[in-house]
Amino acid sequence: MEQPNTTAGIVIVGSGLAGFTVIREIRKLDQAIPITLVTREPGYFYSKPMLSNAIATNKSAEQLQSSSAVSLAEQHAITILSETSVTAIDTQLQSLSTSKGALPYDKLVLALGADQIRIPIEGDAATEVMTVNDLTDYASFRQRIAGKKKVLIIGAGLIGCEFANDLALGSFEVDVVDLAQQVLGRLLPEAAAVELENKLSETGVRWHFATTVQAIRHQGEQLAVTLANGTVLTSDVVLSAVGLKPRVDLAMAAGIATDRGIQANRHLETSAKNVYSLGDCAEVEGLVLPYVMPIMQAARALAPNLLGQALTLSYPAMPVMVKTPALPTIISPPANDAVGSWKIHSIDGGLEARFEAANGSLLGFALMGTATAQRSAFTKELPAIL
Structure with missing residues (x-):
């Protein structure tokens, strides 16, 4: 073999x-x-x-x-x-x-x-930033956080939010740093982002938006993380999740x-x-x-x-589930060139966000909490991606 x-x-x-x-x-x-x-x-x-x-x-x-x-x-x-x-x-x-x-x-x-994107970082501990991109990385990360309490995550996108929720549930103190003004900056309207931020905050996650990590230095057995806005945070481990x-x-x-x-x-x-x-x-x-x-x-x-047959690929609407049990979320973002606006509707235990064209047709959505039950109905309204 x-x-x-x-x-x-x-x-x-x-x-x-x-x-x-x-x-x-x-x-x-x-x-x-x-x-x-x-x-x-x-x-x-x-x-x-x-x-x-x-x-x-x-x-x-x-x-x-x-x-x-x-x-x-x-x-x-x-x-x-x-x-x-x-x-x-x-x-x-x-x-x-x-x-x-x-x-x-x-x-x-x-x-x-x-590969995980790595941002340039200064400091004598910059090389200690971890990424989790495969099973070997995961094993190394688990080993590094064993017996530790504090993890800082760079990136508040899909993977950053999922790790933040998972680590918080695992009784870790979690700080998340992102250049954007909100979580899932490219995927969610502001109102929906705030809902997710608040639910994750309730689990203990702390947010640091509109800034980035500038330097990481050793400080005894911990790491001193200096942000571009001047804030200095301490952490045991730094995990980068800024994208692929x-x-x-x-x-x-x-x-x-x-x-x-x-x-x-x-x-x-x-x-x-x-x-x-x-x-x-x-x-x-x-x-x-x-x-x-x-x-x-x-x-x-x-x-x-x-195998010699001719079959053309098509992409139907394919919503993405964000694995954040603090607030289950399903997203089908509008195309980058889509023209329309977000319409937000709060329901008991959840939130529906529709991205609609001027004629009312659905071009994208975000469903949170109890609203995720509407996934199938919303998906049927969407146009194919390809």
């Missing part, structure tokens, strides 16, 4: 949700075509979205693993090259250079994922077209023949959507295309 073979077939780089979902979809259509999965990780499967809400339930990294590399290889009749780095793609020879030798392909799928940057370097070096992500059309084809992309690293028709539902949709479209 650990050595590259000379049989080509389909080669998939990346063992996240995108890579494994494509494998499952291929096997629904073809049980025999050779598939090789190349991954820098051990090759196990786990649910990455669970990383931001597993602390309160005291889940270890091992408990989050749902399948081992051996069982996955047997279950799907695939070859897994685990702990293997891909260093180059030769699109002319249709071959990969890997840390375990050359690997030919007939069709190549880039499911490389994304698609992994494009490997594709770019191979001459494959990239912009914000690896560019792909609605057949998930890149600019290179027989090379495809999906997931957090991909930019499909100008859209970068690092969420579960777009990945599932893309995988279902990609599998037939890899």
Whole structure:
């Protein structure tokens, strides 16, 4: 299972949700075509979205693993090259250079994922800022916070809010710092953001908006965190959750077209023949959507295309659930170029926010608390994303 073979077939780089979902979809259509999965990780499967809400339930990294590399290889009749780095793609020879030798392909799928963005920070403890982007990161974070009390989070977006809620439920003191004026600045209208902020504040989360972390220095056994507004906070651990940057370097070096992500059309084809992309690293028709539902949709479209059929990807409306039990929230943000306005309606135990065009048609929404029960009805009103 650990050595590259000379049989080509389909080669998939990346063992996240995108890579494994494509494998499952291929096997629904073809049980025999050779598939090789190349991954820098051990090759196990786990649910990455669970990383931001597993602390309160005291889940270890091992408990989050749902399948081992051996069982996955047997279950799907695939070859897994685990702990293997891909260093180059030769699109002319249709071959990969890997840390375990050359690997030919007939069709190549880039499911490389994304890296956590790191902001520049000064100070002798700047290198101690942690990110949680995979199971190994999660294990390291759990180890670092063991026996500690205070965690500072940089970023009040989806992941930042989820970690803040989870850590607060786990009895940690939590400070959250963000350049924006509110939580989920790109996704929520102000009134909805205030609702979420207040509910998380009730769990003990402290907010520091319209500023950023400037420096982190050692202060005895703790860290002194200096904000751009002059405030100095103390913390045991600093976690960065400011957003994701698609992994494009490997594709770019191979001459494959990239912009914000690896560019792909609605057949998930890149600019290179027989090379495809999906997931957090991909930019499909100008859209970068690092969420579960777009990945599932893309995988279902990609599998037939890899097998010689022509299927065009479509994205229906795909609301995103924010895992904040202090105030359950479901968001379907309007498109960046959407023209309209937010209309807020408070209900008993919740809030409905509709982003409507001038004619009253629904272009986006946010549902909170008891209003999340309206998810299906609101989703039916929305236009398709693609």
